[in-house]
Amino acid sequence: MTPPNSPPPFSLRSIAVPAFGPALLFSIGQGAILPVVALSARELGASVAVAALIVTLIGLGSWFFNLPASMITLKFGERWSIVGAAAAGAAALLAAGLSSVIPDGLLLLAVAMAVVGMAASVFSLARQKYLTEAVPVEFRARALSTLGGTNRIGIFLGPFIGAVVMQFAGISGAYWVGVAGMTAAAVLAVTIPDLQAPGGTSGTSGPAPTLRGVAVSHAGVFLTAGAGILLLSALRSSRQVVIPLWADHVGLDASHASLLYGLSGAIDMLVFYPAGKVMDRRGRLWVAVPSTLIMGTALLLIPLTGGFTGLLLAALLIGFGNGISSGLVMTLGADFSPNQGRGQFLGLWRFIADAGSTAGPVLLSAVTAAASLGAGVMATGILGFAAAAVFAVVLPRLKHRRNY
Template sequence: MRSLVVTVYLPALLFAVGQGAVIPVVALTATDLGATAAMATVVVALRGIGTMVFDVPAGSLVGRIGERRAMAAATALLAVALVGCILSPNAYVFAACMFVMGCGWAVWLLARLSYVSEVMPMHLRGRALSTLGGVQRIGNFIGPLVGAGAIALGGLDGAYLVHIVLAVAGWLVLVSVPDPHATSVPPHAHLPVAQVVRSHRHVFATAGVAAACLGVLRVSRIAIVPLWGERIGLDAAQVSLIFSFSSAVDMTLFYPVGLASDRFGRRAVAVPCLVLLALGFAWVPFTDSVATLAAAGVLMGIGNGLGSGIVMTLGADYAPPGARASFLGVWRLVSDVGQAGGPLVAAATIGLVGLGASSGVVAALGVAGAGIFLVALPPAHDDPEQAERT
């Protein structure tokens, strides 16, 4: 894993810090350019939608030109999108730039996932990918602090400049450092999407659906916890403090979780991850103070931390050798449906059954996902691909 520090983790940290600097100011930039609050919400969602839409093309691109060239293309696309964000004359152009940014992120993330999947043996893969997930969490935690300093100096454009500089720096690290695994990474075989889906339909219909459920829970807490905090009379500072506690717990778990995943199997972390997240959501409607909501938030943080890198790890485990990129493109699309659809699920259930019951519905999705993982994932140390065939 030491060989991944410079080739994977340092560039990932730089990209994640840049992303973390930009995300908090997207809605503010949109409103500054004339967007209504509703339109600003759509603009925020467009980055995730761009990532989801481009997952499968990203897999094809990585499969055709390789990880390093794909990384260069992704960096260029991100830089163009970020410059476009700075120069946007109106909210519509800015929205298009956010979508393109999501496309660039899809390529970058899939290239790194494909590379780690190839070079790490299965007994180290859980640690390698949970660490990658942890690095992304740390970067997203640091990013807003760096962005705040840049905004103080240069306004909202400063956050986008931070992302440009760090994205280019990450790419320069990649191209300037020799790849210690260059001779061990075989060329990719490009497979048509229909063939990938047909050959691995059982995986996508079981573990893929459970991964999508996990995505729904992860993004729904960003909506439900603040809204419930407002319902019980908490102010914005108190809600932010709850998220800080939750994130701090989340970030500390990534390496122990990866170690447990490698020693005891993916099921040993995937099932508790969803169970604890579900319990946290089930608890939310019964909280009535900052202390009790914070306790529910910390429980969710523990659950989310137990899932550090688990979706990437499962994708790497199931991906067929030689055609990993094509498979991972479809796998990321299936799992990203939950990330993109989570806010819609939360909004729809809040409108239909109310805020408290909505939290219960999301909890039920978590229980369902945990049940699917419990049945679908193989016992410790078994090869998931072999389990799928049998």
Template sequence: MTAVGDDARPADEQRSESATLDERGLRSLVSTVYLPAAAYGIGQGAAAPVMVLTALDLGASPALAGLTVAVVGLGQVVGDAFSGQIVGRFGERLSVIGASTLAAIGVVLCLVAPSVVVLLGGILAVGLANAVWGLARMNYLSTVVPFAWRARAMSLFGGAMRLGFFVGPILGAGVIWIVGVRGGFLVQLVAVICAGALMARLRDPAGSRAGTSTVGLRAVVRTHRRLLCTLGMGSLLLGVARSARDAVLPLWSDHLGLSPSTASMIFGIAAAIDVACAYPAGHLMDRFGRTSIAVPSILILALAYLLVPLTGSLGWFAAVAMVMGVGNGFGNGVIMTVGADVAPPTGRAEFLASWRLTHDAGFLAGPLSIAGLAAIAPLVVSIAGAGVLSATGAVLLGRYVPRYTSGDRAHSGS
């Protein structure tokens, strides 16, 4: 289905559509983009539950063990600062190979870590690799996928990662039962190697700027500071809205006295809804514009956060968790799609790195802000704060997505 006319799109987008994907469309990317994304997500999902447990086994305090999860986000934020230069200089293929190698080294460190310091070093290395790996694939899709399919391509990529994250803990549980708590890292190691091998088969797109001089992050921020301070702030708050649920739902389930197994089941159902919403969200964005999904997705999350303190039973809590799954699922691919829309033809990878930095910073800030507020105020206040921040993000996205994205300009006829 054709979403917009050629005359409504920037020249670089029209050029990228002329000779990118063949007649198979997005199906041609299954084995080289979407399956590797799912595999990489499986690795992340398998490792997520065992990072804290491994730290505890190594003698870490509960507070220090809890911070291990945040170290992954910290690595991604730090990695965003230089991933643009790496992808711009070496191209997508070599960048993926290098990032997969770094991730494998980090996972091996986690597997053999004799101390918490070594464990944290391995986790940080994985976070750094995630930044480069994610940017390389985002830059590739933004270059080769025709504009009319862009949102579907990005949403499917995000959905594939989420599917892997959903499957990963299930596979990890089986391996943990056989080899012990670090079995989750073993699953991650195999997944990272498989994902890197699959994506290494993909050639850099025609017209790639690999090997040319790159633009520094500071120069990118200076050139695009207005966009990053407006639309980028909306991206950051969407990151907060999507990641805060990882802290809100466990805290409130504990407040309600639910068992860990019951809470885990609720998480699993919400994750399944999350995955199911990915492709429909991309289709709607391609047909009706980016705002049609960007704003409703974060508004749904805002409403869900405000409803959480009103739930006093398992049924109502599960219902709100499902609503969060819908909001988060429809948010899959939004930031990648908008970033691809606003990225300049020159310095694309470097710009996308700074764009990812806004969202990843929000992902890091979300759980940390909830934990910080919960430490100094009633839990209800911290959850309500997540709702207010999400609503603020909706206002910013509603105002600036149509202003900056070619997709919404085309659909509005401006």
């Protein structure tokens, strides 16, 4: 029986709008522009290589801005960091939408995509930090898996909304959808007051933690669990490239490749909450190892497929493996983050994860250039088994840091 003066039991529904609403709107804005950035660059006269580089600037901007993002979040707080990041993203997409009608539009588009990546870094880190502090540890994996799933849903829906608007406004319509989504995220974040973490965050005496100090004092975690996160992120980013490349390799047209990608993404979105519940109830290891083994196995099977059906089954398996790992990177980062220096720790943690996301496609490209596409796909599949091995060895040994 609940004591009369105790707070009501925690429920994810009670924080649904402030915690997940801005994230959904922001990711819809991101998703709307992702399919058209390369096309915009080509229309502005960029070569195929330059167009690909401009798309990559989103990821590079996010990767390199993770550490400054931690400082911004600490200085301005989670709520205003989210508002500012969403506003900056909206302004950048507005500039990108206007790049076709001004001189030096290609340079403006490139700068805008880098700013979008930086804004996404601040937005994501601030949202993760808030949930880490506001949600009781027994609900943490479900909350962060839901956050990851919300991002996936937005990225999935964004291109469809953008496609509808582009029927009337041309390619710039995708950017107007992005501006609307990110502006709405900023408005929602500013109108809903921040929730307080249970019990509050008590101040402590002594010097404030520094980025260098946090990196040194938690080097063991970064070099062990961080290695698993690096491998998992490389695996995830590689799968996004492998499916369309192999579809083309076996002679499937663009519509079939898009269908494969979409169905894989649909499976991905359906399993994030059950996976979070498993992590909360049984432990992080119960998702970390199976998810990486499933994705690794599916990637090893792809070179054995020769048509639509076989590739579809492998793509669905990849989607399932990635879906159950939703929120895993954020959850482990939250588990290992210290109360003092949490912002710096999460910035370093996200830097490692984004490094893996950048390295995965680079590995695929290098092995493909040296051998063949099949060998490149298999090399990325091996990353899954390496990640599973790291998690299987490391997580039980680090169990004392958080309740697994």
